[in-house]
Amino acid sequence: EPEVTQTPSHQVTQMGQEVILRCVPISNHLYFYWYRQILGQKVEFLVSFYNNEISEKSEIFDDQFSVERPDGSNFTLKIRSTKLEDSAMYFCASSEDISNEQFFGPGTRLTVL
Amino acid sequence: GNSVTQMEGPVTLSEEAFLTINCTYTATGYPSLFWYVQYPGEGLQLLLKATKADDKGSNKGFEATYRKETTSFHLEKGSVQVSDSAVYFCALVKGGSNYKLTFGKGTLLTVNP
Numbered sequence: 001e002p003e004v005t006q007t008p009s010h011q012v013t014q015m016g017q018e019v020i021l022r023c024v025p026i027s028n029h030l031y032f033y034w035y036r037q038i039l040g041q042k043v044e045f046l047v048s049f050y051n052n053e054i055s056e057k058s059e060i061f062d063d064q065f066s067v068e069r070p071d072g073s074n075f076t077l078k079i080r081s082t083k084l085e086d087s088a089m090y091f092c093a094s095s096e097d098i099s100n101e102q103f104f105g106p107g108t109r110l111t112v113l
Numbered sequence: 114g115n116s117v118t119q120m121e122g123p124v125t126l127s128e129e130a131f132l133t134i135n136c137t138y139t140a141t142g143y144p145s146l147f148w149y150v151q152y153p154g155e156g157l158q159l160l161l162k163a164t165k166a167d168d169k170g171s172n173k174g175f176e177a178t179y180r181k182e183t184t185s186f187h188l189e190k191g192s193v194q195v196s197d198s199a200v201y202f203c204a205l206v207k208g209g210s211n212y213k214l215t216f217g218k219g220t221l222l223t224v225n226p
Contacts, residue, residue, distance in 0.1 A: 004156060033213070042117075043157075043202060043216035056213060091157065098212050104149075104156035 002026040006092050006105035014113055016081050021108045023075045023092030032075045033093040033102060034067065036060075043091065049075065050098075082112045115140040119203045119217035126193055126224050134188040134220050136177075136203035144205040146170075146179050146186040147214070151200045160188075160201070193224045 005024045013019050025032055034046040047057040049067055066078045075094070079086055089109050093102040120135040138144065145164045149157040161170030166181035175190045186203060203217040 006156075031212075035214070035216075037219075040218070042218045043204075043214075045213040045215070048213060058213075093157075095212070101159050101162075102212070102214065104158070106154060106156045 002103075004092055004094055004103050004105035006090075006108050008108060009106065010109045010111070012111045012113065013082055015084055019079050019082055019110060021077045021079075021090050021092075021110070023077070023094075023105055024073055025075055025092070025094030026096075026103055027073070029094035029096050029103070031055075031095045031098055031102075032067075032069070033095075034077050035091045035093065035104075036088040037091070037107075038085075038088040046077075046090075079110075082110075084112050086110060087112045115144065115205060115207055115215045117203050117205055117215055117217035119201075120220055121218070122200075122220040122222070124220060124222045126222070128195055128224055128226050129192045130224075132188070132190040132193045132197075132222065134201055134203075134222070136186045136188065136217060138184050138186065138203075138205050140184075140205055140207055140215075142207060143181075144207045146177070147204040147206070148175070148177055148186070148188050149202040149204055149216075151202065151219070153199070157202060193222070195224045195226055198222055198224045 032049040037043040089107045092105045095102045116139045147162045148160040150160045161172040163170040163179035169178045200219045202219045204214045
């Protein structure tokens with residue numbers, strides 16, 4: 001069964017460093033999403049992406065964040081200069097159509113020291 | 114804005130016990146409601162959904178009924194199994210919002226043999 005994959009499963013970085021979280025969505029899906037969950041808090045929407053552009057972003061998704069679909073299979077989330085408060089589990093999701101079920105990856109745990 | 118409140122965990126039950134995980138929501142209009150489940154080491158998986166008032170979603174013995182009058186979508190299962198041990202997330206989507214999901218905090222369920 002097709003699934004969304006994410007790498008790495010755990011990333012540890014120093015404050016101020018850039019990180020890139022990678023996702024491979026399901027191959028025929030067209031809509032892509034990033035969510036995050038800070039420990040003990042809710043899963044929060046970050047950004048949605050369609051047709052090679054951001055379709056919606058939350059207040060959390062400031063200029064430090066960017067997304068890209070560099071090669072037609074990967075979907076990446078870049079954090080330019082990480083802060084302590086960026087430590088969280090980051091989930092990627094994809095869907096075939098806008099109203100269809102979103103399929104989630106297993107998440108990347110980001111720890112900023 | 115939209116929000117989801119679900120019962121704080123963790124919940125620990127014995128096998129074959131009855132499960133209820135409470136979920137209430139705040140949203141304008143008529144959202145669609147979901148329960149997602151996350152098994153250890155895996156991504157969020159859609160467990161069940163309901164798209165309008167009085168709809169009952171069901172899957173794998175789990176049920177939840179969309180109650181508009183109480184703005185609730187409580188998850189129930191008559192007889193839990195050890196394999197049901199997971200984190201359960203209640204979520205909503207408000208149509209016209211790019212289908213971004215608004216999640217609750219998640220409830221960890223542990224079922225002991």
